[in-house]
Structures are given as structure tokens and as C-alpha cells.
Amino acid sequence: MQKPCPICGKPAVSASRPFCSERCRDIDLNRWLSGSYAIPAADTEADDDEEPLPPPAPGASRSS
Numbered sequence: 164m165q166k167p168c169p170i171c172g173k174p175a176v177s178a179s180r181p182f183c184s185e186r187c188r189d190i191d192l193n194r195w196l197s198g199s200y201a202i203p204a205a206d207t208e209a210d211d212d213e214e215p216l217p218p219p220a221p222g223a224s225r226s227s
């Protein structure tokens with residue numbers, strides 16, 4: 164029992180399993196690269212990515 168191509172649903176061929184053709188394999192790859200496959204972020208270490216800019220030093224903007 165062969166699984167159908169996950170991209171278009173056609174019967175997969177052994178040459179390009181699990182896809183029916185290299186074209187569908189490319190489509191799947193592009194989905195990966197473009198981020199269509201949402202990877203749930205579990206525990207991200209970089210939690211403080213919204214760090215505000217440091218305030219200007221007092222007196223630094225004075226030109227006179």
C-alpha cells in the first residue's frame with residue numbers, strides 16, 4: 164500500500180518517495196524554506212528580544 168503524495172495526492176513513485184515527482188518534492192522543500200511548517204517554539208532562551216534602546220547619556224546631545 165503506497166501512500167499518496169502529500170503535496171498533490173497522486174500515488175507516489177519509488178523514485179521520489181514520498182512524493183509523486185521531484186516537482187512535488189521541490190514544493191515541499193520550498194514550504195520548509197519559506198517557513199510554512201510552523202515550528203512551535205518551546206522554551207526560547209532569547210526571551211528579551213524587545214530590549215529598548217539605551218537612553219542617551221545626559222549631556223551627550225548638548226552641542227554648546
Ligand SMILES: [Zn+2]
Nearest residue numbers: 168171183187
Ligand atoms: Zn505530487
